[in-house]
Amino acid sequence: MNILAIDPGSTSTKIGVFRDGTLTKGSIEHPRAEMEHFPCVMDQLGYRMDAIRAYLRETGADGVAWDAVVGRGGLIHPVLSGVYLVDEPLIKDLEDGVSGEHAANLGGVLAHAVASGKGVPAYVVDPPVIDEMWPVARLSGMAGIERRSMFHALNQKAVARDVARELGRDYAELNLIVVHMGGGITAGAHRKGLVVDVNNGLNGDGPFSPERTGGLPVVGVLELVERGAFTTGELKGIVARRGGVYSYLNTVDMREVEARVQQGDAEAGLVREAMIYQVAKEIGGLAAALSGAVDGIVLTGGLAFGAAVVEGVRRRVEFIAPVFVRPGEFEIEALVDGALRVISGVEAARRYAGGTDEHRG
């Protein structure tokens, strides 16, 4: 079985080549200066496609007969968890960015471009818009504004299944709180295999993170607009890319923050502590959402490599449930696993219904 996995991020495209039972992972870096030439994410298609072709040539994988090509799903309409065949309606919604602009929108389109040339199917797995939220979590506090499920679904589900394996239990019978801590942070309540509540990782919700603001005092934001300090477009950019740790310390790199703390920088110490504090409060809130019935708390993402962040969160939340740490992200593995489940007949590929899935939560 041969599978190609494509995982586009804002400044890299991660690649997985699965051949005859062995997975080889690689990353193509895209310098920020080059990415700035593209006004929209979809404008990067040809550039990324060329980079993927060059990568496959250089690694000797250009002649492989793929059984399927699989990409990270993007911001389409809300869907159920699962593996989706990339077809015309799905491509259109990725291209239109119906739920927002994000590099992940390129995943399915790139996978389809490679697959169609080889006459094999393309899939996406567990897109960030998986929606399993229960009704009570949807209300924001203002009629007309609904809380939306938009999170690191692929990695959260992958590490949740891995912890279930470690516990010798089924993911579908456990209650887990999974926190992805990367450039953005999302924390999800996984109740018996469904993510019934989660902060929206892109729209100013939940804890602040290295590059995102998380939830903000609304009136303070409105006053900034009233004073003309920022346009709404500028504020959206700050919420998603230039908020959080970056807005205080001018870096999104927590290794740099750690180094500053070690050198005695009190401001860096306070910002790091505040982020840890907000993550712990989010976990506490989700524990209450699950009525205290929590089998485990899972910390994952790049920040989970850092002992200070992990131990800071653990100290505040281990009274709730045992803490499991899965540093980094397992998106390529999850993409390959999803494609394998479909190819081997364990799971049927879903057809994207353009946001009309009636079952949620």
Ligand SMILES: Nc1ncnc2c1ncn2[C@@H]1O[C@H](COP(=O)(O)OP(=O)(O)O)[C@@H](O)[C@H]1O
């Ligand atoms: N060993 C480490 N110790 C502390 N922080 C780390 C370490 N490795 C990576 N990070 C931090 O993790 C963050 C990036 O996480 P990552 O999951 O790769 O994010 P994304 O995929 O959102 O770009 C950065 O702030 C980076 O500094």
Ligand SMILES: CCCC(=O)OP(=O)(O)O
């Ligand atoms: C929350 C949706 C997915 C997301 O934010 O991914 P990145 O943190 O990789 O941008």
